Each structure stands twice: as C-alpha cells, then as structure tokens.
Amino acid sequence: MKKWLMASALPLFAAGTAMADDAKIGVIMGYTGPIESLTPAMSDAAELAMIEVNDSGKFLEGVTLVSVRADSTCVDSAAATAAAERLVTTDGIVAIMGADCSGVTGAVLSNVAVPNGVPMVSPSATSPALSEVEDNGLFFRTAPSDARQGEVLAGILQERGISSVAVTYTNNDYGKGFADAFEAAFTGTGGQITLTSPHEDNKADYSAEVGALASAGGDALVVLGYADSGGKGMIQAALDSGAFDTFALGDGMYSETLLADLGGDLEGSFGSVPWAEGEGADAFAKAAEAAGIVAESTYTRESYDAAALIALAMMKGGEPSSAAVAANLLDVANAPGEPILPGELGKALEILASGGDVDYVGATNVELIGAGEAAGSYRYYEIKDATFETVSFK
C-alpha cells in the first residue's frame, strides 16, 4: 500500500519537472504457491489504486504509474529475491508493493530492497520478526504484526474470564511467532499456559498432540494454525476425543469451510481476525465493484492501501523516486491532515500539490506505528449457529 502511495506521489514530481515519464512500481506477490488463490485479487486491488491516481490527472505532471508484476512464490526465498532483483535492475522500479508471505518478504528486504535503497510496503507479511529487522527505514506494512494479534487474543480470553489454556501452533514462522507473542501477552496478564505443543501440517494423525494437551488441561485450546490443514486436524481430534469443547482461534483459522465441516461442534468457540470496517472499507468495496475486481478477499484492502500510500508519498516528496517514498510515507499515512478514503486519491493529490497535509485512512483505517507497520484492527468473533458473529472490534 505504501508503495502504491509513493507511486502516486511520483507523478506529482514529474508534473513539477514537466517531464513525461513512467514511474514503475513492482508488485511482488506469490502468483504460484500456497496463496496463489489470494494474490490475483491483491494485485488487482493495488493496481486499482494506481489506476485511480493516473486517471485523476492530478499526479506529478507527465508521470504515469506503471505496475510491474513478479512472482514471489510465497515460500521460495531465492526465487523471490531473483524476481525482485530483476525488477530493480532491469525494470528500474522505484518502490515495491509486496512481498506477501513473511519469509520471502524478509529475504527481498535484506537482499534487494536495503542494498538498492528501494522502499517496500507489504500488505500481508505479519511475522513479528519483521518489526525488528534492519531496514534503513525502507520497510513498511499495512498488515499488522502478529505480536499485536497475540495481545488481542490474550485480551479476548481475559475478557471471557478464561485464565488457563493449552496452546497448539502450526510449526512454521507464522505459527511460532504468533504463539510466542500470545504466550508473552497471556502470561503477562496473569494467565496460565498449561502446555504449548506445535503440530505439523498435513500429517496423518494428531492423537499424540491432543493426548498430551488434554492431559495438561486448560479451559480452552488456543489453535494458531491453518483452517484447511493441521489446525483443522487438531480441532477435529480434540472434539472427537472430548478433550476440549472451546477453542480460541487465530486468524489462519477463519474460514467458511471450517464452519461447513465442523460448524455445529464449534458452537461457543471464538477468535480474532484482522478486519476493517467502517466507511473506508465501504468506499473500497464500492470502488472495487465499479472496477469489476474482487473486494471481499483476504488482504485486498491492505493491498489497495499499500499502493495508495506509495503514490501519495511520491506526491508529497514531489518526485517519483525511492527516496521520496521512504521519506514521506509515514507523513501521508498518519495525522495530521485531511482524512482520505479510497476513491478520494484525486482529492489527496490536490491537497498535497497545494502544500497541504493528508492523513490517509484508506480501506483499513491505516495508522502506521513503530517503524512503519499498521496498528491494525481486529474482529473478535464468536461462533453461533454455525456462523461467525461479530462480538466487537479491537
């Protein structure tokens, strides 16, 4: 999103120098691999923001934002690095909207973005480790860190008066980071974790894990895994053996198929999932519908916001350059300034052109904290009558 914003700013700069030019923004997503079903919609959303900037005619004079797609594969760091390298050296991109998964995002950041001084805005990398990484101020994300979700989930458990839980997580970067964050937050507020047991995805049998967790006990089982894989296997095995009745679910477990398969038995279970609501999300849905792209998919809003932020940062900096994006992205994302919703990028460009300030709200109520990552808002839901019912937003 940030990248996109920077891209928007780039045309503004071109206007100043009265030179017709293209400002290229790399869109690095896993078009092949585990999340290949999500990335087309994410890229479309990012490009929607670029098109909106170009069509407004108020971007840096003579500069057009151009999207260049490349495959991150989600899991293969070497392939993602090579793709990013190509975009920087051959295509001459000024900013990167991406990457998607936490592992490849870290690899692209340290191997390509930092050495070349190209800023990155990831819409979907949520690993807490990325908050600590050495980024020379070049890394931003419109997705919140899982460290935050760990706190949110711990807060929900406290709110429900549950003080003793067992935890199982999927044994990878996402699950481990999430579980660590949750454990720190939960024990910090006086909660007790009876046992933390990782599970491998796609394994034949989970009775060993469930047996150990059941013996350790707890009022609920916290499941930080994937709904279409080991997480579901763990819940199924726990339900079948009567080990746990109540489950607290991380964002990876939010899935309609989970309800379709286990719905009735999950009654009273609850969880958290990154969610945006309000006029920003509505405005995005309207804009997406008008453009004929899928809005109701995971991380599309974050992707739109990432690209919009890149464009606006370029505009604020007055030139379509990497430096302008990196320097101005936090300014346009946060207060003070005029709040900007999706579909109002033209207005934002006008304000920036006249030297004013904008506070980009976007589709996800963007508020970048720390070293430039979304504070994030989460939906706290409870499963009632085999549907996800919103309890509150956090």
Added chain:
Amino acid sequence: MDVLNALVALANFVLIPAVAYGSQLALGALGVTLVYGILRFSNFAHGDTMAWGTMCTILATWGLQAAGITLGPLPTALLALPAGILGAALLVLATDRMVYRFYRAQKAKPVILVIVSMGVMFIYNGLTRFVIGPDDQNFADGERFVINARDFREMTGLAEGLALRSTQVLTVVTAVLVVALLFWFLTHTRTGKSMRAYADNEDLALLSGINPERVVLVTWIIVAALATVAGVLYGLDKSFKPFTYFQLLLPVFAAAIVGGLGSPLGAIAGGFVIAFSEVGLTYAWKKVATYLLPESLAPEGLLQLMGTDYKFAVSFVILVIVLLFRPTGLFRGKSV
C-alpha cells in the same frame, strides 16, 4: 472410581486412537509388504495408490448420495468401495502394463524399480489432483460416534469421557476381516500358494508351471484392494486430502520395515508398534498419575517423556534399532 477414571483417560487418549491408527497403518503396510515380497521392490507409489482408490470411492459415494442411496448408520462409502477398488485396480494394472512389465522383462535391479515407482508416485499424485483437486474432501456420513465423550460422562458419572467413533470400530473390524481373508487366500487357495511359491523362489516357481503374469496380476489386484480399503478407512476417520496420503507413506514404510518386509504378519505388528510408540511415548501421564497416586504424591509436572515434536523421531529411532539388531524385522522378513 479413580482407577476407573485413569483407565478411561488412558483408553480415550492412548489405547483407542493408537489401535485405530495402528490398523490404518497395518492395512497400508500389508500392501507395501506384498509388493515387496512378490514383485520384489519397495513401492513408493503406494500412498498415492491409496489416494487414487479413495478418490474413486469418493466419486462413487457422491453418486450414491445423489441417487438417495445410503447405508443408514454406516458410511455410504462402504457401499462405494467396490467401485473404488475397481478404479485402483485398473490404474495399477495399466501402470504395470506400461511401466513395470518393461523393467521386469529386463530383470531390472530392485533399486531401479524403486526409482521407477517414485516416478509413478508423482504421476499418480498429479492424476488425483487433476481429477478431484488438492483440497480437503469430506465424504463421511452416517453416525460419527458409537459413544461420545459427553454421553459417556453422563451415563457413567465418571469425570473422564470416553469417545468411540464408528469409524474406529469399523477400521479395526475391517482390518481384522481383510487380514483373515488375505491369510486364508495365501495359505488355502491355489493362486495364493502359487504367489507364495513365486515369492520364495521365482525360478523354481516358473519351472513348476506357475504363470508369472497371472501371479503379478493377482498381486496387483490385491494390492489395489488393500490400498483402497486402507485409504477409505483413513479418509472416513480423518479426512481426504491427497497431500496427507502422500505423507502417510513414511509411517507405512516404517511399519512394514519394522515388522519385516515381505511378512504380512510383520506388517500388522509393525503398524501397531509405530502407532503405539507415536502416541504412547509422547503422552503426558499427568492426568492418569493424578488419579492413581495419593494426593500427596500428585505430580506437578506433565510427566511427559518427550515433547510431541519428537513423535516422528520416535518411530524412526525404533526403525533404526530394529534394523541394527534384527535387520530382517521383527517377523523375519527379507533384509532390506
């Protein structure tokens, strides 16, 4: 009461799951061991043969369900099983015709056939995904539980619940039936005897007039049936996902090797050894101990021998130990 609670907890979390999982592994290992004993190579495509057979069964199940035919409390998939077995048999026989026969005629070394079977594995892998897709498919219907934990608690008044799934009972019953049938076939029928003769000494068997192509044909049909039954029972108990079946290959091979490759009895024993070691050795004994020991001795820790992270290590350590001290496996199969 406390002793009963301890027993129920142990049964619910160790004995029942391990017996059901062990039967699933045993059925898979039987197929592997038959191919090894008679056709003389380790068939790496076995996991995906299971996936293919299960997929055929699922498609037939959906057809039956759409036609309104069900088995009442039993899963409809049982009715569709013959269709699945037929599908799997056609696939493996076609594979044998096009691939394995060529290498058999050349008297290729077993290691070459192993690599060939890996190629076959990837093709099966793709075929299954091509037809049904890589996603989870749920095809179980009928009663899921013989008794569930909540009802058991209410019925008996015990603090611990005991859950017994109908698929677990079904798995064990079917495994016993299939194994009995297989042993009867191998020891009492002419074809079965000729298969054993062929396995013992190929040249002698040929000299005494046994038709090798017929032995191979029957073996593949039995293997297809075993693989489909194992795959369907596993899918009913857990769920069907092609990738999981591919991953089943490891514990299945561990079971076959621990028991002794080529020995049907060994395959069954191996299945249970692997299942019990995975579930039992990583179990946290705290709950059981709390019921059994006087309050003053109640444990504070989990009494867990090792974390569940190590469960796969456990089966492979057992495998290494068995191979070190008894290279032919527990039941004197062929050495690997």
